[in-house]
Amino acid sequence: MAGHFFIEVVIFNMIHYLPRIGIIRAPGLSYQSCIRVKKNDINIKKAIKQHQIYADTLSGLGIDLIRLRPMEGFPDSCFVEDTVVVIEEKAIICRLKYASRRGEEDEIAGAISGYKEVFRVKKPATLEGGDILDASDKIYVGRSSRANDYGIGQLRKIIDKKKEVITVDIGGALHLKSVCTIIDEKTILIREGLGCKKLFKGYRFIEVPYEEKYAANSLAVMGRIIIPKGYPITKERIKRMGYEVIELDISEFEKGDGGLTCLSILF
Ligand code: CIR
DSSP states (O other): OHHHHHHHHHHHHHGGGSOOEEEEEOOOGGGGGOOOSSOOOOOHHHHHHHHHHHHHHHHHTTOEEEEEOOOTTOTTTTOGGGGEEEETTEEEEOOOSSGGGTTHHHHHHHHHTTTSEEEEOOTTOOOOGGGEEEOSSEEEEEEOSSOOHHHHHHHHHHHTTSSEEEEEEOTTOSOHHHHEEEEETTEEEEETTOGGGGGSTTOEEEEEOGGGGGGGSOEEETTEEEEETTOHHHHHHHHHTTOEEEEEOOHHHHTTTOOTGGGOEEO
Protein backbone atom coordinates (compact mmCIF):
# COMPACT_ATOMS: atom_id res chain seq x y z
CA MET A 1 0.00 0.00 0.00
CA ALA A 2 2.76 2.44 1.05
CA GLY A 3 4.68 1.45 -2.10
CA HIS A 4 1.63 2.21 -4.18
CA PHE A 5 1.34 5.64 -2.64
CA PHE A 6 5.01 6.34 -3.32
CA ILE A 7 4.65 5.42 -7.00
CA GLU A 8 1.58 7.64 -7.34
CA VAL A 9 3.41 10.61 -5.81
CA VAL A 10 6.41 10.11 -8.11
CA ILE A 11 4.21 9.85 -11.19
CA PHE A 12 2.22 12.91 -10.12
CA ASN A 13 5.43 14.91 -9.68
CA MET A 14 6.72 13.86 -13.08
CA ILE A 15 3.54 14.59 -14.96
CA HIS A 16 4.83 17.95 -16.24
CA TYR A 17 7.66 16.23 -18.02
CA LEU A 18 5.51 13.39 -19.34
CA PRO A 19 2.75 15.30 -21.13
CA ARG A 20 0.31 13.45 -23.36
CA ILE A 21 -1.27 16.25 -25.34
CA GLY A 22 0.16 19.26 -27.09
CA ILE A 23 -1.40 22.28 -28.78
CA ILE A 24 0.60 23.99 -31.49
CA ARG A 25 -0.04 26.53 -34.21
CA ALA A 26 2.13 26.94 -37.28
CA PRO A 27 3.25 30.47 -38.16
CA GLY A 28 1.36 32.24 -40.91
CA LEU A 29 2.84 34.55 -43.55
CA SER A 30 2.16 37.44 -41.17
CA TYR A 31 4.76 36.04 -38.74
CA GLN A 32 7.14 38.33 -40.62
CA SER A 33 5.64 41.26 -38.68
CA CYS A 34 5.72 39.70 -35.21
CA ILE A 35 6.73 41.73 -32.14
CA ARG A 36 10.51 41.62 -31.75
CA VAL A 37 13.37 43.65 -30.46
CA LYS A 38 15.63 43.43 -33.51
CA LYS A 39 13.87 43.89 -36.80
CA ASN A 40 15.90 41.19 -38.50
CA ASP A 41 14.52 39.41 -41.53
CA ILE A 42 12.51 36.28 -40.85
CA ASN A 43 12.54 33.60 -43.51
CA ILE A 44 8.92 32.43 -43.43
CA LYS A 45 9.48 29.34 -45.53
CA LYS A 46 12.22 28.26 -43.19
CA ALA A 47 10.09 29.08 -40.13
CA ILE A 48 7.26 26.88 -41.41
CA LYS A 49 9.72 24.04 -42.08
CA GLN A 50 11.32 24.40 -38.63
CA HIS A 51 7.88 24.39 -37.03
CA GLN A 52 6.99 21.23 -38.93
CA ILE A 53 10.14 19.51 -37.61
CA TYR A 54 9.32 20.72 -34.10
CA ALA A 55 5.84 19.22 -34.43
CA ASP A 56 7.19 15.95 -35.82
CA THR A 57 9.66 15.74 -32.93
CA LEU A 58 6.89 16.10 -30.36
CA SER A 59 4.73 13.54 -32.18
CA GLY A 60 7.71 11.21 -32.41
CA LEU A 61 8.03 11.40 -28.63
CA GLY A 62 4.44 10.26 -28.26
CA ILE A 63 2.60 13.57 -27.81
CA ASP A 64 -0.89 13.72 -29.31
CA LEU A 65 -0.85 17.00 -31.14
CA ILE A 66 -3.75 19.37 -31.72
CA ARG A 67 -2.54 21.38 -34.71
CA LEU A 68 -4.33 24.70 -35.00
CA ARG A 69 -4.39 26.57 -38.29
CA PRO A 70 -2.21 29.66 -38.74
CA MET A 71 -3.98 32.91 -37.82
CA GLU A 72 -2.91 35.56 -40.30
CA GLY A 73 -4.51 38.33 -38.25
CA PHE A 74 -2.18 37.51 -35.35
CA PRO A 75 1.50 37.59 -36.35
CA ASP A 76 2.71 36.15 -33.01
CA SER A 77 0.13 33.40 -32.70
CA CYS A 78 2.60 30.53 -33.20
CA PHE A 79 3.85 31.33 -29.67
CA VAL A 80 0.90 29.50 -28.14
CA GLU A 81 2.53 29.03 -24.74
CA ASP A 82 1.73 32.62 -23.82
CA THR A 83 -2.03 32.19 -24.16
CA VAL A 84 -2.69 29.72 -21.35
CA VAL A 85 -1.27 28.28 -18.17
CA VAL A 86 -2.24 24.70 -17.43
CA ILE A 87 -2.00 23.76 -13.78
CA GLU A 88 -3.30 20.35 -12.91
CA GLU A 89 -6.98 20.37 -13.94
CA LYS A 90 -7.16 24.12 -14.54
CA ALA A 91 -6.48 26.01 -17.75
CA ILE A 92 -5.95 29.68 -17.00
CA ILE A 93 -6.44 31.75 -20.13
CA CYS A 94 -4.02 34.66 -20.11
CA ARG A 95 -4.53 38.29 -20.98
CA LEU A 96 -1.58 39.17 -23.17
CA LYS A 97 0.23 42.46 -22.83
CA TYR A 98 0.14 43.61 -26.45
CA ALA A 99 -3.17 44.44 -28.12
CA SER A 100 -1.89 42.83 -31.32
CA ARG A 101 -1.79 39.48 -29.47
CA ARG A 102 -5.15 39.73 -27.68
CA GLY A 103 -7.53 37.34 -29.38
CA GLU A 104 -4.96 34.58 -29.95
CA GLU A 105 -6.26 32.93 -26.81
CA ASP A 106 -9.89 32.45 -27.90
CA GLU A 107 -9.42 29.40 -30.09
CA ILE A 108 -6.98 27.93 -27.57
CA ALA A 109 -9.62 28.27 -24.83
CA GLY A 110 -12.03 26.31 -27.02
CA ALA A 111 -9.46 23.61 -27.77
CA ILE A 112 -8.46 23.11 -24.17
CA SER A 113 -11.95 23.25 -22.70
CA GLY A 114 -12.46 19.61 -23.65
CA TYR A 115 -9.68 18.63 -21.25
CA LYS A 116 -9.53 21.21 -18.48
CA GLU A 117 -11.70 23.58 -16.50
CA VAL A 118 -11.20 27.00 -18.06
CA PHE A 119 -10.54 30.20 -16.06
CA ARG A 120 -9.72 33.66 -17.42
CA VAL A 121 -7.35 36.37 -16.33
CA LYS A 122 -9.25 39.66 -16.58
CA LYS A 123 -8.49 43.35 -17.14
CA PRO A 124 -6.41 45.21 -15.89
CA ALA A 125 -4.30 42.11 -15.37
CA THR A 126 -1.73 40.97 -17.88
CA LEU A 127 -0.12 37.57 -17.71
CA GLU A 128 1.65 35.44 -20.31
CA GLY A 129 2.37 31.73 -20.12
CA GLY A 130 6.07 32.31 -20.79
CA ASP A 131 6.32 33.73 -17.29
CA ILE A 132 5.05 30.69 -15.48
CA LEU A 133 7.26 27.86 -14.34
CA ASP A 134 5.22 25.01 -12.88
CA ALA A 135 7.25 23.01 -10.35
CA SER A 136 5.79 20.09 -8.43
CA ASP A 137 4.55 21.96 -5.37
CA LYS A 138 5.27 25.54 -6.37
CA ILE A 139 4.54 27.93 -9.19
CA TYR A 140 7.22 30.46 -10.04
CA VAL A 141 5.89 33.56 -11.82
CA GLY A 142 8.09 36.12 -13.50
CA ARG A 143 7.26 39.72 -12.75
CA SER A 144 8.22 40.85 -16.21
CA SER A 145 7.32 43.57 -18.66
CA ARG A 146 4.46 41.24 -19.70
CA ALA A 147 3.03 40.09 -16.33
CA ASN A 148 1.78 42.68 -13.87
CA ASP A 149 0.85 42.32 -10.21
CA TYR A 150 -2.87 42.05 -11.06
CA GLY A 151 -2.06 39.10 -13.28
CA ILE A 152 0.02 37.41 -10.63
CA GLY A 153 -2.70 38.09 -8.04
CA GLN A 154 -5.44 36.58 -10.23
CA LEU A 155 -3.28 33.53 -10.92
CA ARG A 156 -2.75 33.07 -7.19
CA LYS A 157 -6.50 33.28 -6.57
CA ILE A 158 -7.36 30.76 -9.30
CA ILE A 159 -4.75 28.30 -8.04
CA ASP A 160 -6.39 28.70 -4.64
CA LYS A 161 -3.53 27.63 -2.33
CA LYS A 162 -3.07 24.32 -4.15
CA LYS A 163 0.49 25.39 -4.80
CA GLU A 164 2.66 28.13 -3.39
CA VAL A 165 3.09 31.00 -5.87
CA ILE A 166 6.54 32.57 -5.82
CA THR A 167 7.16 35.83 -7.67
CA VAL A 168 10.48 36.19 -9.44
CA ASP A 169 11.85 39.55 -10.59
CA ILE A 170 13.64 38.95 -13.84
CA GLY A 171 15.01 42.34 -14.79
CA GLY A 172 15.07 43.04 -18.49
CA ALA A 173 14.35 39.54 -19.82
CA LEU A 174 11.21 38.95 -21.88
CA HIS A 175 9.76 36.17 -19.74
CA LEU A 176 10.85 34.03 -16.80
CA LYS A 177 11.22 31.07 -19.14
CA SER A 178 13.59 33.11 -21.30
CA VAL A 179 16.13 32.78 -18.49
CA CYS A 180 15.36 29.41 -16.92
CA THR A 181 13.37 26.24 -17.52
CA ILE A 182 12.66 23.24 -15.33
CA ILE A 183 13.92 20.08 -16.95
CA ASP A 184 12.89 17.58 -14.34
CA GLU A 185 11.55 17.52 -10.82
CA LYS A 186 14.92 18.42 -9.35
CA THR A 187 16.83 20.23 -12.09
CA ILE A 188 16.68 23.75 -13.49
CA LEU A 189 18.48 24.99 -16.56
CA ILE A 190 19.36 28.60 -15.78
CA ARG A 191 21.23 31.49 -17.32
CA GLU A 192 24.40 32.06 -15.28
CA GLY A 193 24.69 35.01 -12.95
CA LEU A 194 20.99 35.39 -12.13
CA GLY A 195 20.15 36.73 -8.68
CA CYS A 196 16.81 34.88 -8.64
CA LYS A 197 18.62 31.53 -8.48
CA LYS A 198 18.36 31.56 -4.70
CA LEU A 199 14.55 31.40 -4.93
CA PHE A 200 14.71 27.91 -6.40
CA LYS A 201 15.37 26.10 -3.17
CA GLY A 202 16.15 22.40 -3.31
CA TYR A 203 16.97 22.30 -7.03
CA ARG A 204 20.23 21.48 -8.70
CA PHE A 205 21.25 23.73 -11.57
CA ILE A 206 22.69 23.39 -15.01
CA GLU A 207 24.14 26.79 -15.84
CA VAL A 208 23.89 28.25 -19.30
CA PRO A 209 26.81 30.57 -20.09
CA TYR A 210 25.83 34.13 -20.89
CA GLU A 211 26.99 33.86 -24.50
CA GLU A 212 24.54 30.93 -24.96
CA LYS A 213 21.69 32.53 -23.01
CA TYR A 214 19.06 31.67 -25.61
CA ALA A 215 19.50 27.98 -24.73
CA ALA A 216 18.16 28.57 -21.19
CA ASN A 217 14.77 28.05 -22.83
CA SER A 218 14.80 24.34 -23.51
CA LEU A 219 12.01 21.81 -23.43
CA ALA A 220 11.87 18.60 -21.42
CA VAL A 221 9.62 15.97 -22.96
CA MET A 222 9.50 12.28 -22.11
CA GLY A 223 12.94 12.26 -20.53
CA ARG A 224 14.59 14.02 -23.49
CA ILE A 225 15.80 17.59 -23.40
CA ILE A 226 15.09 19.46 -26.62
CA ILE A 227 17.53 22.34 -26.99
CA PRO A 228 18.04 24.95 -29.71
CA LYS A 229 20.77 24.07 -32.18
CA GLY A 230 24.06 25.94 -31.95
CA TYR A 231 24.73 26.04 -28.21
CA PRO A 232 27.52 23.49 -27.69
CA ILE A 233 28.51 24.32 -24.10
CA THR A 234 24.94 24.01 -22.85
CA LYS A 235 24.48 20.81 -24.85
CA GLU A 236 27.59 19.29 -23.30
CA ARG A 237 26.59 20.31 -19.77
CA ILE A 238 23.14 18.76 -20.12
CA LYS A 239 24.55 15.57 -21.62
CA ARG A 240 27.11 15.34 -18.85
CA MET A 241 24.24 15.24 -16.34
CA GLY A 242 23.00 12.10 -18.09
CA TYR A 243 20.17 13.43 -20.25
CA GLU A 244 19.49 12.57 -23.84
CA VAL A 245 19.56 15.77 -25.87
CA ILE A 246 17.68 16.54 -29.08
CA GLU A 247 18.82 19.63 -30.98
CA LEU A 248 16.40 21.57 -33.15
CA ASP A 249 17.17 24.45 -35.45
CA ILE A 250 14.68 27.17 -34.52
CA SER A 251 16.64 30.16 -35.81
CA GLU A 252 13.53 31.81 -37.28
CA PHE A 253 11.74 31.70 -33.92
CA GLU A 254 14.79 33.07 -32.11
CA LYS A 255 14.51 36.06 -34.48
CA GLY A 256 10.92 36.48 -33.25
CA ASP A 257 12.11 36.46 -29.60
CA GLY A 258 10.49 33.08 -28.93
CA GLY A 259 12.00 29.80 -27.83
CA LEU A 260 11.24 26.10 -27.74
CA THR A 261 8.72 26.20 -24.91
CA CYS A 262 6.82 29.08 -26.52
CA LEU A 263 5.77 26.95 -29.49
CA SER A 264 3.57 24.49 -27.61
CA ILE A 265 1.16 23.99 -24.75
CA LEU A 266 1.88 20.59 -23.26
CA PHE A 267 -0.23 18.83 -20.66
C1 CIR B 1 6.33 38.39 -28.34
O1 CIR B 1 7.15 39.30 -28.21
O2 CIR B 1 5.26 38.37 -27.73
C2 CIR B 1 6.66 37.27 -29.29
N1 CIR B 1 7.32 37.80 -30.45
C3 CIR B 1 7.54 36.25 -28.63
C4 CIR B 1 6.85 35.54 -27.52
C5 CIR B 1 7.69 34.48 -26.94
N2 CIR B 1 6.97 33.71 -26.02
C6 CIR B 1 7.51 33.11 -24.97
O3 CIR B 1 8.68 33.36 -24.67
N3 CIR B 1 6.75 32.35 -24.22
